[in-house]
Amino acid sequence: MADIAFESLSRWYGETPRRTVLDGVSGQIHGGEFVVVVGRSGSGKSTLLNLLGGLDRPSAGVVRVDGTDLARLSDRDLTALRRRRMGFVFQAYNLIPTLSVADNLRLPLSLNGMADDGRVADWLGRVGLDGRGEDWPDRLSGGEQQRVAIARALIHEPDFILADEPTGNLDLENAERVVSLLDSLCRAEQRTLIMVTHAREVVGLADQLLTIREGRLVEAAEARPAGVPDTGAATP
Ligand SMILES: Nc1ncnc2c1ncn2[C@@H]1O[C@H](COP(=O)(O)OP(=O)(O)O)[C@@H](O)[C@H]1O
Ligand SMILES: [Mg+2]
Numbered sequence: 001m002a003d004i005a006f007e008s009l010s011r012w013y014g015e016t017p018r019r020t021v022l023d024g025v026s027g028q029i030h031g032g033e034f035v036v037v038v039g040r041s042g043s044g045k046s047t048l049l050n051l052l053g054g055l056d057r058p059s060a061g062v063v064r065v066d067g068t069d070l071a072r073l074s075d076r077d078l079t080a081l082r083r084r085r086m087g088f089v090f091q092a093y094n095l096i097p098t099l100s101v102a103d104n105l106r107l108p109l110s111l112n113g114m115a116d117d118g119r120v121a122d123w124l125g126r127v128g129l130d131g132r133g134e135d136w137p138d139r140l141s142g143g144e145q146q147r148v149a150i151a152r153a154l155i156h157e158p159d160f161i162l163a164d165e166p167t168g169n170l171d172l173e174n175a176e177r178v179v180s181l182l183d184s185l186c187r188a189e190q191r192t193l194i195m196v197t198h199a200r201e202v203v204g205l206a207d208q209l210l211t212i213r214e215g216r217l218v219e220a221a222e223a224r225p226a227g228v229p230d231t232g233a234a235t236p
């Protein structure tokens with residue numbers, strides 16, 4: 001099982017005045033689904049993703065991962081769950097610049113007490129980067145760096161992949177490659193993929209579309225066209 005349920009989820013900043021950026025959203029994500037999150041800049045997409053991935057804690061409401069209320073976990077247990085069960089991909093790749101490509105891939109393995117056992121070489125191959133393990137990240141193009149980040153997010157076999165505008169810095173060709181890699185790698189092993197994106201063509205691949213407007217989820221019937229903005233580098 002690899003489900004996430006969220007109920008009346010809110011996040012606000014400050015007290016008087018309180019600034020509410022996510023306002024009582026509820027939903028259900030089932031194991032193996034590809035969920036796409038869309039909405040205008042500032043609507044609360046990253047806030048929602050970070051709450052679902054345990055990177056942030058809600059102001060109100062509940063996130064349950066396979067029935068476990070994340071609020072009941074200590075910081076230490078939440079970190080352990082995140083390391084073991086989640087993989088993250090960010091717009092800016094976020095590779096560690098002082099580690100080689102291979103050492104970037106070894107990091108989630110060592111954090112989880114897993115041996116390499118050929119996994120690093122295998123994953124470099126799966127993302128089309130055979131033989132690039134000893135390069136520094138900044139020697140790679142943006143598309144290559146994001147493919148390393150995808151391998152890093154998947155190498156420890158997490159149940160959930162959370163990707164926040166993973167194609168936001170890429171040209172169309174690299175964006176398509178990154179999306180199809182994430183989609184096929186997650187589907188092949190039934191990993192749940194939650195992706196925030198501005199790329200409209202990604203919506204067609206989704207099992208579930210979450211449209212956020214000003215901190216609230218918009219019903220599917222009223223979601224377009226305003227919910228799917230015609231912006232973003234990856235839009236043709
Ligand atoms: N630490 C913070 N303090 C105050 N406001 C924040 C903070 N983080 C995010 N916000 C605000 O929350 C809103 C939603 O942000 P975000 O979830 O990043 O939007 P999106 O990812 O959809 O562009 C934005 O208006 C942003 O300025
Ligand atoms: Mg964002």
